[in-house]
Amino acid sequence: MNLLIDSALYTQGAFGDSFGFLLEHGLIEVKQYLKSYKVVFVGEVITPYHHFIALPKNFEDHTQENISLTINLLKTFRGLKRKEKLLIENKSFETGKEIESEFYYWKKLYGFFMDYITYEFYYPRQKLFIHSSRPKLGRVNPMLTDINRGRYGNGITYQIKDFATNEIRDVYYTVLKSLQEKYASTTESRKIAEMEEFLKRKGIAFKQIAYDDKQVITTLRTTQFNPVYELVIKTLLAYIENSSIQVKNKINVFYSKAFEYVYQYMLQAVLDSSTGLKPINWTEPSYKTLHPDLIHTRFIGDAKYYNLKDYLRKPFEKELYAYNVANHNAQINLVMIPSEQNAYLSTLTHSPFNLEVITISLQDIYNDFITGKKDCLAFIDSVIHKRTDNIR
Structure with missing residues (x-):
């Protein structure tokens, strides 16, 4: 198994003989010709030469737990749609043509x-009649019971199905x-x-x-x-x-852009967000309508599927300035970046406004989504309390 990280850069040699297939299907992108290629998916790709698993951005530990998380995300959100289109890409290919994927057959056979x-x-439908002194799974036939008692002795005649x-x-x-x-x-x-x-x-x-x-x-x-x-x-x-086809390629992935929405969808669910219900004192700016990813009674936030090493290069104009102005600086604003662990990163300031940047454990988000627990919300509450105390 070859482990990759979404958005990480690799040389062509990391993909071996699977390089052409990955490039053709947009699973990697050229960053510097013949030198570096960027992975742009989360999920699983199987070729005749390799078995690739691409973990989400900001994952570093190649553990079985992280591999299992990636596979579970594929299974749990394989039916998730945006604008009536499935976010997952699930295909199988024989040499020269596309064939139906295993997932297609699963849905058919399950149905x-x-x-x-x-x-x-x-x-x-085939039915048999058995006269027995021992109970059988089936329907009692009173008429044949009377007749067969004269033929075969004590017992009951059952009408059963033929399970050959x-x-x-x-x-x-x-x-x-x-x-x-x-x-x-x-x-x-x-x-x-x-x-x-x-x-x-x-x-x-x-x-x-x-x-x-x-x-x-x-x-x-x-x-x-x-x-x-x-x-x-x-x-x-x-x-x-x-x-039975021996030479086959399989794609079961979320492309990076699609996984961004999967992450946002999970966060909205586990943080009890109501994106359609903005605070009472919310005032839209004249130049556009704002759509925060996360609206909670205690905070406003956006889910950002960013690389941690790049986040400080982002302007965050909307999150730092526009949201605070629209909300009259009434609630804490958060940017939440997925990672392997929960952590407070920094506070960005545009006086008198602040923006808290944190990472959230993708494993915790998934666990909360599946179990209904509130560990992620508890972590965010702890950040809010600490920042509120600091401001005081």
């Missing part, structure tokens, strides 16, 4: 599993669980577990198996299936055929 079509795929061993059903389930591990959200995993429990109560035995791609492809192509399952079978066949 089937939660749908009546695949319910029937697992829970067949079905290898293709096991292949489908195996593929589903494999893709679930890679792409399922917490909610999707919960729904699958609920459906599994429901079907188990009906007598279904789930089984993950090792299968041979070529053998399964031949079976799927040559076997006649009930037409109601045709879409399930075609999707499963296409997935296994694509999976």
Whole structure:
């Protein structure tokens, strides 16, 4: 695995034989021809030669925790849109052409599993009648019970469904669980577990198996299936055929510009921000309408996906001056830059106005987003209290 950092500069040699693919798809940009190239994505790229993981800006530690955070961000926000367009870029390529990504097949196969079509795929219509002295999963048939007691002795006749061993059903389930591990959200995993429990109560035995791609492809192509399952079978066949392609490239990333919005979206959620509800005393300037990223009862703020080494070069005219004027200097103004840890950086001053620049732990933001905790808000409160005490 090759670890990169979003916006960091590397020589061409860092990308090896994958260099052309990364450059062609805008995953790196030329900064100085033949000398340095800038990474412009957060996420995962797989080529026949390399497996790249690009961590967010300002990350330095190549730890498993940071890798897991990056993968979790891809999974959690893969459906996030801006202006009706998905922010994530998820594609797969065979030599010379684009093919459907694993994520595409995950959404299809997950949808089937939660749908009546695949319910029937697992829970067949064929019925059997069994006369037994032991309880069975099924419906009691009173008329046949009376008849069969005369034939077979004491017992009850049950109408049950025929759950014959079905290898293709096991292949489908195996593929589903494999893709679930890679792409399922917490909610999707919960729904699958609920459906599994429901079907188990009906007598279904789930089984993950090792299968041979070529053998399964031949079976799927040559076997006649009930037409109601045709879409399930075609999707499963296409997935296994694509999976068997050896030379393949995969892109599962947020480009840098898109990740900026992912970061902003998370912060707005965990800091209880209401961007549409400005303070009562807010006065818009005559030359434009201001749109702070974060509006809270105790502060106004912007989420800035900046490099820490560059932040002092930024003018911050809007955050330092315009926001304070519009808000009559009534609340503390903050600029929040993502990093590996929470930290106070500096106070920028344009008398009588101040702007507090801080870093916020991206791991803490994500944890708060998932768990509903308020660790990030607690850190910001501590900054506000300290700065307020200093002003006094």
